[in-house]
Amino acid sequence: MSRYRDQLWNEIEHIYAAILEHPFVTGLTDGSLPAPVFQHYVLQDAHYLRDYARALAITGAKGDDEDAIVLFSADAAGAITVERSLHAGFVADFGLSPEQVAATPVLPTTLAYTSYLLRTAHQGSFAEAVAVVLPCYWIYARVGEALLAEGSPEPLFQRWIATYGGEEFQLTVERVLRIVDRLGERLSDSERARCTEHVVTTSTYEWLFWDAAWRQESWPAELAR
Numbered sequence: 572m573s574r575y576r577d578q579l580w581n582e583i584e585h586i587y588a589a590i591l592e593h594p595f596v597t598g599l600t601d602g603s604l605p606a607p608v609f610q611h612y613v614l615q616d617a618h619y620l621r622d623y624a625r626a627l628a629i630t631g632a633k634g635d636d637e638d639a640i641v642l643f644s645a646d647a648a649g650a651i652t653v654e655r656s657l658h659a660g661f662v663a664d665f666g667l668s669p670e671q672v673a674a675t676p677v678l679p680t681t682l683a684y685t686s687y688l689l690r691t692a693h694q695g696s697f698a699e700a701v702a703v704v705l706p707c708y709w710i711y712a713r714v715g716e717a718l719l720a721e722g723s724p725e726p727l728f729q730r731w732i733a734t735y736g737g738e739e740f741q742l743t744v745e746r747v748l749r750i751v752d753r754l755g756e757r758l759s760d761s762e763r764a765r766c767t768e769h770v771v772t773t774s775t776y777e778w779l780f781w782d783a784a785w786r787q788e789s790w791p792a793e794l795a796r
């Protein structure tokens with residue numbers, strides 16, 4: 572029987588292929604990604620990572636063994652500390668002040684993605700919580716790995732690629748995938764279907780997140796007070 576991770580990857584392979592072709596992602600390697608688009612992404616990602624860390628902490632609290640509790644709790648802390656330092660470098664490179672960063676609103680796609688993450692992590696089983704957070708690890712590891720081979724002429728983008736394509740992140744993701752395979756051996760058909768749906772949904776949100784930055788998404792200005 573194939574591993575659960577392979578069954579899940581079958582469900583999202585087309586989304587991964589679309590992500591690799593997205594102009595945001597191709598723009599990282601050929602260096603053509605406009606600076607305001609990357610800036611938009613980094614600022615929204617700071618909001619995203621705060622709630623992602625909360626979702627990981629909830630997943631850790633639901634862990635079915637000690638290793639799982641430790642792994643997700645440590646990754647909750649890591650999402651804040653490790654990625655915060657990567658972001659701090661980007662923000663400094665853009666010449667933005669902490670006040671400007673704090674004043675950036677949470678935009679529609681970020682809000683929709685994090686709301687789905689948190690709702691599922693709160694209301695679902697441990698397996699569902701793992702499924703909903705999985706694409707954030709897995710898609711970035713696979714994208715980072717693919718882009719690492721090409722590299723980027725732009726140092727800022729190369730730093731991003733090196734973080735997610737690097738060995739440390741790949742090992743982190745492999746540890747999560749082992750939990751996924753273990754859970755896959757004991758899921759009922761209905762829970763398996765719910766987990767698959769979460770993985771497909773948040774993989775789609777990963778595509779949307781890059782696309783929102785590419786479109787320079789905003790709340791409708793005509794509705795602002």
Ligand SMILES: Cc1ncc(CN)c(N)n1
Pocket residue numbers: 616619620654706707708711777780
């Ligand atoms: C939206 C998003 N997804 C995933 C990652 C990688 N942890 C991230 N930084 N941002």
